[in-house]
Amino acid sequence: MMFSLPTRALLTAFFILLLAGVARAQAPLSEAELDTFYNQLNAYRTARYQQLPDLEAIQLPSTFSGADLKALHLKDRHIVRIDLVYTAFKLNPGFNQRQLNLSRIRNLAAEVPGLLQDEAVMWTLVEQTGCNSPAECQPFFHGFVVYVARHYTAATMRADLDSLTRKLRRLAKKHPIARKKAPGKKVACNLPGTRFNNRQMALALRRNYHCPQRGAQQVAFQLAVAADGTTQSVQVLPPGQPLCTEELAAAIRKSVVFSSGFPIDRKQFPFIAKGVVRLPIGPFQLLGPPDVFFTNFALSDSVARLYRVFLKKKDRQHKHDYCEARITKAGELLAATDTATEAPPLPADANVVARVMQRHPEWPKEVVVTDVTGSMFPYTYDLLAWLQLSALENEKTFVFFNDGNDLPDKQKRVGKTGGLFHVKTDSYKLIESKLIEAMKAGGGGDPPENDAEALLYAQTLPPAPEATDLILIADNYTFPRDARLLKNTTAHVRIILCGVHDYINPKYLALARQHGFSIHTIEGDLMDLSKVLEGETITLQGQQYLVTKDGFKLVQKT
Incomplete structure (x- = not known):
């Protein structure tokens, strides 16, 4: 093909401009x-x-x-x-x-x-x-x-889908409807034992902690303890007054020592121990409350699936706080399936969806929007397991999104990415079928997803526009590419963040503060972030964040 000289010149100029644009972009x-x-x-x-x-x-x-x-x-x-x-x-x-x-x-x-x-x-x-x-x-x-x-694609999702359907079939061998009123079979349960009593721990802490203390304060702490009683991590939650955080954490590790895991049903399980230290630590006194004491114990999510554990205060029959545990039919089934086949280790908050939903029975759960890309596989199973073991009394709307049905990343456009699937029903099987259909259609590709597009799509479905309360199940490690689409939204969005282990993604904190959304993790609920002022430093679940004009910055990890 031949070009005239002017045409050649124009093409040459065009390619020079194109290459210049690429060079500027990079x-x-x-x-x-x-x-x-x-x-x-x-x-x-x-x-x-x-x-x-x-x-x-x-x-x-x-x-x-x-x-x-x-x-x-x-x-x-x-x-x-x-x-x-x-x-x-x-x-x-x-x-x-x-x-x-x-x-x-x-x-x-x-x-x-x-x-x-x-x-x-x-x-x-x-x-x-x-x-x-x-x-x-x-x-x-x-x-x-x-x-x-x-990178997750429809092809790489096949193995996850096979695993998901196998686990759901095992769970469905017995009644899929939760037997919430069934008490279950009582099993042995004891609170984890410590090597020292509270006063001995206070004396040891006084020897190990030497930070100057100007005023009295109570400092909360949290220990992650393995099944053999070994302390894996210590978190100190500063109340805002000056504190030698790292020195106190090291002193707690030396002074608060458990002799075992959490004993249930003749087994030992890892657990979280929460407690309080009163500073400054005074001299030993025979009477009066100790300067170190525990406020609560929490079991790992996998154990919570198996047992119903109740922590109770001492009474006339018990000289100390104690616990009771029961295993239900669903728990027995899960125990059998968990040991039947080897599976990759689950994230620490693999049960976050069920835990948050159970924690908030008052929520209207009419519209649920959930990320079903590859990185969300453990939480997808958790959602389905919660639904399978729950009674669906009324129709609910579910929107599942996979970020474009395997559309090449370069072709994804904000607001028009696609990969949206919805179902309105009170049938668990129809929900499961639609979710698996969405997973088969695409795995997600690049990290950012189209959460905002899915939320706005949900508002166009019945019972919208009346339904202004939406539940979004999202991945903490990725952030929506299309968050700016929510600029004028009037919906109240409750974000269940999956994968919150070390920190809460500051971009989600900024999104919640900007729009009045709430954030919910395995540990707790973050409400009223819109009331936090620029320049403030706040502590959220053990981490400190500075509020800036551009959002949030993680500035201290305890």
């Missing part, structure tokens, strides 16, 4: 832009960095190479979160950590085009404070920890 940020980007990063301090347990992590040392970057396999996976980890210790007082961090971020962005523009990636600065000399700091990690998740 051009590195200016110094001012990089500074703005850096100022909005989440940041916290910790004695020594610990990787998140529920995501695949790849370490890129500060001197990363091309081979290190190839290990990310970004053709098959996407980046969820990046932590830049370093130590607070400075050999030279004039050393500028900020400039080094900026240089490292710039170098990484140069090797991964578009990385800094990807709004789906959560960035966090992590300063380690647990070393005070070059020799002590040498074994501490310095560099990037990149968390990745695989």
Whole structure:
């Protein structure tokens, strides 16, 4: 094919402009832009960095190479979160950590085009404070920890769908309707024992905690304890007054020691122990309340599926607080199916949907909108298990979304991504069938989903427009690409966040604050975020967040 000279010139000019546009799209940020980007990063301090347990992590040392970057396999996976980890210790007082961090971020962005523009990636600065000399700091990690998740498609979802249907069939072997009034068979239950009594723990804590204390205060703490009684983690929940948080956490770990897991039915289970420390810790007194005591115990979600456990206060028959436990028919079935086949480990909050729904019987549950992409598989099963074991007395509307029916990521358009499936029924089987249909149609692809498109779609369905209360089941590790579509919404959205283990995604906090939504996790409910003022620092489930003009920043991890 031949072109005239003017036509050739026009085509040449067109391609030059096109290449220039591509170059601009991938051009590195200016110094001012990089500074703005850096100022909005989440940041916290910790004695020594610990990787998140529920995501695949790849370490890129500060001197990363091309081979290190190839290990990310970004053709098959996407980046969820990046932590830049370093130590607070400075050999030279004039050393500028900020400039080094900026240089490292710039170098990484140069090797991964578009990385800094990807709004789906959560960035966090992590300063380690647990070393005070070059020799002590040498074994501490310095560099990037990149968390990745695989791309899900309809093809990769087949194995998950097979697993899902097998588990549901096992659960359905006995009546799918919950027997809420059936008491179940009583089994043995005791509160976990400690090696020391409360006063001995207070004495030990007084020996181990030396932080100056100006005023009296009560400080809540939380321990994660393994089935053998070993303390796995300690969280201190500061009440707002000055406090040596890390020193107190270390002192609690030494002073509060359990001798076993939570004993139920002649087995030992992991648990959460919550308690209070009164500061300052006074001298030993024979009379009066102890300075260290427990307020509550909570079992892991998998155990909650098996047993109904009731914690009770001491009475005339019992000198101390005690517990009662029962196993229902549904629990016996789950116990049998859980041990029948080996399965990949579930996330710690795999039961979050059922727990939140049970926690709020007062909610109108007429419209439920849920993400059914690949990353949500454990929570999809939890939703169906809750429905299968619940009585559906009235018709409910469900909207399932898979982010585009495997539409290529480049073709996804805000508000027109598709992959929406709905059903209005009081039949569990019809709900299950529609959800599986949605999963078969697509796995999600890239991390951001079309949550807002699904919410607005739900409002066009009966009983809309009367139904202004929506329940959204969403993935904490991803954030909707289309959140701006909710600008004028008048709906009240209750967001059940799945995958909240280490932090609540600050972008969801900002969304809830902007629109008056509420957020619900396995641990509790976050209400009235719209009343929080810019510049305030708030503590949410053990983490501290600063409210900025642009949203929320994670600034302290306890």
